[in-house]
Amino acid sequence: AQSVTQLDSHVSVSEGTPVLLRCNYSSSYSPSLFWYVQHPNKGLQLLLKYTSAATLVKGINGFEAEFKKSETSFHLTKPSAHMSDAAEYFCVVSDGPGNTGKLIFGQGTTLQVKP
Amino acid sequence: ETGVTQTPRHLVMGMTNKKSLKCEQHLGHNAMYWYKQSAKKPLELMFVYNFKEQTENNSVPSRFSPECPNSSHLFLHLHTLQPEDSALYLCASSQAGGGGSNQPQHFGDGTRLSIL
Numbered sequence: 001a002q003s004v005t006q007l008d009s010h011v012s013v014s015e016g017t018p019v020l021l022r023c024n025y026s027s028s029y030s031p032s033l034f035w036y037v038q039h040p041n042k043g044l045q046l047l048l049k050y051t052s053a054a055t056l057v058k059g060i061n062g063f064e065a066e067f068k069k070s071e072t073s074f075h076l077t078k079p080s081a082h083m084s085d086a087a088e089y090f091c092v093v094s095d096g097p098g099n100t101g102k103l104i105f106g107q108g109t110t111l112q113v114k115p
Numbered sequence: 116e117t118g119v120t121q122t123p124r125h126l127v128m129g130m131t132n133k134k135s136l137k138c139e140q141h142l143g144h145n146a147m148y149w150y151k152q153s154a155k156k157p158l159e160l161m162f163v164y165n166f167k168e169q170t171e172n173n174s175v176p177s178r179f180s181p182e183c184p185n186s187s188h189l190f191l192h193l194h195t196l197q198p199e200d201s202a203l204y205l206c207a208s209s210q211a212g213g214g215g216s217n218q219p220q221h222f223g224d225g226t227r228l229s230i231l
C-alpha cells in the first residue's frame with residue numbers, strides 16, 4: 001500500500017530565509033507525487049506535481065521539490081520565505097497506477113514565517 | 116478564483132436537521148470527490164464519482180448521502196448527523212475519469228459544518 005509521511009508537523013522560519021518541508025513516501029510502484037498548500041479558511045491549492053519526468057519539479061510561488069527514489073523522499077523547498085507562505089502544506093501520493101481517483105494525504109506541515 | 120465552488124461556506128445544524136452541501140466545477144472535469152477534513156487528522160476521502168457514477172465509498176456512514184446529477188455538480192445530503200461529524204467538507208474535481216496517477220485534483224474552499 002502507498003503511504004506518505006511528513007516528518008515535521010510544524011516548521012518556523014524567518015522571512016527571507018530558506019524553507020525546507022520534508023516528505024517521505026512508500027510505494028510499490030512508480031508513484032505520482034504532489035504538494036498542496038492550504039491557507040486558512042481555504043481549500044487546497046496545487047503547488048507542484050511529479051509524474052516520472054524530471055526529478056526536480058518547479059511549482060508556483062517559487063517552490064520546488066526533488067524526487068529522490070533512493071531516499072524515497074520528495075522534499076519541498078523555497079530559497080526565500082515570504083510572509084504569505086505561512087500556511088499548511090500537504091505531501092500527497094497517488095494510490096496506485098492508472099486512474100484510481102484516490103490520493104493519499106500526509107498529516108500536513110504548518111509553516112510559520114516570522115518577520 | 117477557484118474553478119470549484121462550494122455552498123454554503125458555513126453551516127450550523129442540529130442533529131435532527133436535514134441539509135445539503137453543494138459543489139459545482141467549471142473546469143470541464145469528469146471526476147468529482149468529497150473529502151472530510153477534521154482537526155489533527157489527515158484528509159479523509161469519502162466518495163468518488165467518475166462520469167456521474169459512484170466508484171468509491173470509503174466506508175462512510177449512511178447519514179451522508181452523495182448525489183451526482185451530472186459531471187459538473189455534486190451534492191452531499193446530510194441527516195441525523197453526530198457532533199463528531201463537525202468538520203470542513205471539501206469537494207474536488209479532476210480530469211480523465213478519476214485523476215489517479217498523474218491528474219491533480221482541484222479543490223473548492225469547503226463548507227465548515229458545525230453540529231450542535
